[in-house]
Amino acid sequence: MADSFLLNGKNASFEPGQTILEAAGNNGITIPTLCHLKGTTPTGACRICLVEVAGARTLMAACSTPVSTGMDVRTDTDRVHQSRKLVVELLLSSGRHDCMVCEANGDCRLQDLAYFYGIKEPRFKQADEFYPVEDRNPFIVRDFSRCILCGRCVQACNEVVVNRAISLGYRGAETKIVTGGDKAYDESDCVFCGQCVQACPVGALTEKKAVGLARTWETRKIRTTCPYCGVGCQMWLHVKDGRITKTTAVEDAEPNRGRLCIKGRFGYDFLYSGERLKTPLIRENGNFREASWDEALDLVAAKFKDTIDRFGPDSVAGVSCARSLNEDSYQMQKLFRAVFGTNNIDHCART
Numbered sequence: 518m519a520d521s522f523l524l525n526g527k528n529a530s531f532e533p534g535q536t537i538l539e540a541a542g543n544n545g546i547t548i549p550t551l552c553h554l555k556g557t558t559p560t561g562a563c564r565i566c567l568v569e570v571a572g573a574r575t576l577m578a579a580c581s582t583p584v585s586t587g588m589d590v591r592t593d594t595d596r597v598h599q600s601r602k603l604v605v606e607l608l609l610s611s612g613r614h615d616c617m618v619c620e621a622n623g624d625c626r627l628q629d630l631a632y633f634y635g636i637k638e639p640r641f642k643q644a645d646e647f648y649p650v651e652d653r654n655p656f657i658v659r660d661f662s663r664c665i666l667c668g669r670c671v672q673a674c675n676e677v678v679v680n681r682a683i684s685l686g687y688r689g690a691e692t693k694i695v696t697g698g699d700k701a702y703d704e705s706d707c708v709f710c711g712q713c714v715q716a717c718p719v720g721a722l723t724e725k726k727a728v729g730l731a732r733t734w735e736t737r738k739i740r741t742t743c744p745y746c747g748v749g750c751q752m753w754l755h756v757k758d759g760r761i762t763k764t765t766a767v768e769d770a771e772p773n774r775g776r777l778c779i780k781g782r783f784g785y786d787f788l789y790s791g792e793r794l795k796t797p798l799i800r801e802n803g804n805f806r807e808a809s810w811d812e813a814l815d816l817v818a819a820k821f822k823d824t825i826d827r828f829g830p831d832s833v834a835g836v837s838c839a840r841s842l843n844e845d846s847y848q849m850q851k852l853f854r855a856v857f858g859t860n861n862i863d864h865c866a867r868t
């Protein structure tokens with residue numbers, strides 16, 4: 518049976534082991550956070566989720582404080598809001614937050630919080646020196662001037678994809694997110710899954726191919742299944758004017774639960790390649806020439822027939838493609854088994 522505690526003066530239930538953040542969410546109270554990444558170890562890094570707990574001298578981080586029976590928690594007091602606003606002001610001052618030219622504009626939790634607290638101008642002297650932008654790889658742009666050091670990218674890499682390619686490096690004002698030995702992404706153990714980009718709550722990590730293509734409010738999200746392999750990862754296509762601007766993983770959906778690999782996340786632009794084949798090609802004397810579908814299929818059928826006539830049915834084999842529908846794969850094996858008379862069939866996703 519669930520235990521109870523006091524949440525903003527009302528009785529609320531919680532399950533043993535839940536944090537204040539989780540229990541409040543289950544009771545319809547959203548506590549803002551910048552560093553919390555669902556399913557990973559809480560770090561309490563951003564201090565946005567601070568709440569008042571009766572009897573505690575200081576405000577407590579809701580993401581890392583477990584609830585206990587009878588605890589009296591307040592999430593909406595002046596003291597809480599003053600503290601959160603101060604954190605937002607400090608974060609805004611510690612970076613270069615020129616939203617108008619930022620790819621995250623309209624999809625940024627820091628911007629949302631600044632708007633919520635009515636912050637119109639910097640309260641503190643802004644930092645003026647930053648680590649240089651890193652955009653030498655084809656997929657991810659790192660802009661350290663927008664990094665709020667929330668650590669979500671590190672949690673995503675270490676605990677979600679378990680690749681351990683990035684961590685927090687240096688100390689104090691020098692702190693930065695580093696890939697092994699403070700190298701560039703493309704010189705590190707990074708496999709370019711892009712999970713850190715999906716986890717970044719601001720514009721510090723962005724998709725390189727999406728730069729300048731669309732503002733978030735100009736796109737509509739279309740849910741689909743990744744076409745690359747047989748796993749069937751669930752993904753969103755962010756589409757503007759019929760063109761995909763980027764893809765993200767669907768959170769909380771099986772089988773990938775918010776993850777994608779490099780192909781699913783960054784490999785969509787083959788759609789727009791001028792090198793895509795639009796007609797069948799037949800090789801003659803070492804060169805390809807365009808052909809109609811009828812001509813190409815007749816040629817394939819004749820070659821199969823000739824090979825089987827001369828060497829028997831087991832001289833041919835079929836490999837189905839993971840991008841094919843189940844129905845197409847079924848038809849393929851039926852063709853080979855029932856028509857050609859061989860069990861030599863396979864599927865590329867099996868290996």
Ligand code: SF4
Pocket residue numbers: 613614615616617619620621622623625626627628663719720721
């Ligand atoms: S990271 Fe957010 S707050 Fe900073 S410039 Fe970009 S949109 Fe604005």
Ligand code: SF4
Pocket residue numbers: 673674678680681682683706707708709710711712713714
């Ligand atoms: S792209 Fe993937 S592997 Fe590379 S740093 Fe980000 S989360 Fe880690």
Ligand code: SF4
Pocket residue numbers: 663664665666667668669670671694713716717718719721722
């Ligand atoms: S790069 Fe993004 S996710 Fe990583 S620490 Fe900076 S702001 Fe947070």
